[in-house]
Amino acid sequence: MLHTLLKSIQKSTRTFSGGIDPEMAKITATTTIATSMQPQLYILPIKQHIGEACEPIVSVGDHVKWGQKIAKSQGYVSVPIHSPTSGKVVKIEEHATPHPSGMGLPSIFIEPDGKDTRDKSLKPIKAYRDIDPTELRERLRLCGIAGLGGAVFPTFIKLLKDNRNPIETLILNGIECEPYLTNDHRLMIEKAKEIIIGIDIIMHMVGAKKAIIAIEDNKPNALEMMQETLEILSGNFPDNTQIEVCQLPTRYPQGSEKQLIEVLTGKQVPAGKLPMHIGVICQNVGTSKAIHDAIIKGHPLTERIVTVSGDAVPRPGNMKVRLGTPMRFVFAQHGLETFDDIHLLHGGPMMGEKLKNADVPVVKSTNGLLAMHSASMKEAHKSEQPCIRCGHCGVVCPVSLVPNLLADQCRNKQFEKAESYDLFDCIECGACSYVCPSNIPLVHYFRYGKGQLAQIGREQNFAHASKQRSEHRDDRIAREKEEKAAKRRVVREKHVAKADDDKTSAGKPDHDKTADHKAADRKKPETTDNTIQKDKPSPKSSPSKAASDKASS
């Protein structure tokens, strides 16, 4: 029997609680994906994913090929970084990254030679179904694949075939519920085949038998395209697997992983657990395409689709941009040259971060680049009024928190109370701030509260560790004192016994021996004390360390 393929569009009747219907402003939904020109210089920060930063493995002056690994991953939650073109490494130094603080990171600067010579060390794998998932997983890690929906979590970690948590359902996230963004939408229309093959690769890797491609009803052409392509490709996939397309009503934040899982499976991911614990994994359609390229073509992740939009962009559109391309160069190709009275956003307007300027590179998480007139930003960020407790924030909260109470607690520095009201379950979707009639920046308070709680946690850990060290030291000193006293007692007893036995001869050698012991005992605790103090950071240095921890998180 041929594998079952649902021909009719599945419509989910389930939904998640809360949510909003913002003005979608998907003005670039019909513009085909253009390809960005080569900038004069690529800037590649050594950390473009969630997890540990990479370490450069090239030096200034080196010639690199397109797709060549230029920074290796360090630690488990990390993926390497590859050169977006062939050219020369001109410098490695700190440069600003797309972070609201304008935070800098060591970055590798590559000057293209214009030849685009590919690094061919990774061989294409066509018959992926015959390859062991572990090997494919290593390939994805080597290719630097991270979640392209915006969270940039290293993909290989999620694609683990684990017999304790068998994956039943793969959810392909084509929701794209953020206003303005259309990069996933266009990708589904223009690269449907690659996405679907990517799905089959993932299903093979995790052993899932069922995949659901979720698309909101404001993208009917993407839905149709995925449907048609599925029908064409259906013969190539194993009989016992099933891929279906599911249309969902448009609602923000449906694209959030946990909410989408609730909509499609009716199950909630238990707090503190991962989707795989309930047999589900979620991947973005862009990631699926990147997985296809990494396996089928052997191409590491060096480019992504970016929506360039916003009311200040003269020619908004979708663009295939190589990672490391300066944003100023991307905006220029859409007719935006000067940035007076314009605010830049990295990502969508609901969850995106405001950028200090355009002199930062496109990275793996750059799904959208928005330029907004300051007038429209002022409209969105009016001055805060007192809370009238209307409760609209709670109505739209997809996690069912009580945002106004949480905001009060954060503002009044009752952080522990906020934590007991489940502050850390907030997904920062911004729906509460969006509906607030008092223009209270609720999410801003939640981030502040979370930051403060993390800081408190670090300080508590530090205090706990210091206390333990001090207790160990006291124990040790007491123990040593005891041992010393016991030893002295033994020696004295021996001495006395000897004196009793042999009253005529003096116990000189014994006496010397005791003195030696004493000296050694005195010395020992001192040296151990020194090492302890070396481990223990001085109280003065701890806040700055904590601050740097925070900045890097």
Next chain:
Amino acid sequence: MIHLSSPHMHGGDSIRMTMLSVIFALLPATIVSVYLFGWLAFLLITISMLSCVITEFVSLRLMGRSASPIGDGSAALTGLLLALTLPAYLPWWMVILASVMAILLGKQLYGGLGYNLFNPALAARVILLISFPLNMTAWIIPMHVGTPVIDLYDFNACLNLLLFGPESLNRALDAITMASPLGHIKTEWSQGISVTDALRSYDYSYLDAFLGREAGSIGETSALALLLGGIYMLARHTISWHIPFTYLATVLIMAAVFNLIDPAHYAPPLFHLLAGGLMLCAFFMATDPVSSPVTPMGQVVFGVGCGVLTWSIRTYGGYPEGAMFAVILMNCTVPLIDHYCRPRVYGR
């Protein structure tokens, strides 16, 4: 100053829009009040709203704050709500006193908009009722109900009455007032007359009570007008259904059960529903966002509490009407309700 935090989009809702939509929802009740009580209602509403706004302005200035919150319309709304809960005739200074109480004691002393424990308009009305029980239970005979003793559509007569009292019109207060249905059954019951007989002697009609052709506070008489406003607010999502629905349903159910047990003592459910300030309290007072719970479950608890208290005070209390006391009492419990009635968080 634009802070860095997302979201960078806003739905456009504002305090001003919320307040204006409530004022708009009160329009039918306001129109009915002017239709029934003529210039007297008009003057009462004007004085009350003006005094509230002025008090708000003065207190903000005294506290050294910006007077810009005047524009949000919350003081004007308090003034309108307060006026609608008052009897048509009150000496002018009592109206001003009530307005000052509402804004000063009910709101600004707590820290201003958003921080008050009680509904300001109801708090002021309760203070007034306890301080001046005679005036506060003297209901002017409305127009179109029987034969009016004084023409309430005559501006000069109304102004005279308001400024100089009924004596200026050569009338005693008793001569121009009548009992409200709730007050009537209460006094009759105290004299040993059953509720059914009392309603018959009052010539009570459900239709009149629904349309508002009866004695009472100027904005409370017409259940229809209040219902229209309530439906408008529900449709606009200014309020949610939880409080009004559970409040009214609780009163209805309690009244029905007890009426079945002993119709001579306990008034019928529909009578309770249409009488007194219940409709106004259920749709406009108990739903005041600041002094009611924020979570849906909390709002249900709040509504049920208001219902039980309203029926109990009406039936067993010393005052004929219990709705406002019920809401004020339930206001005290809001912080507790908010703490215990939080929804289940995703995945927990």
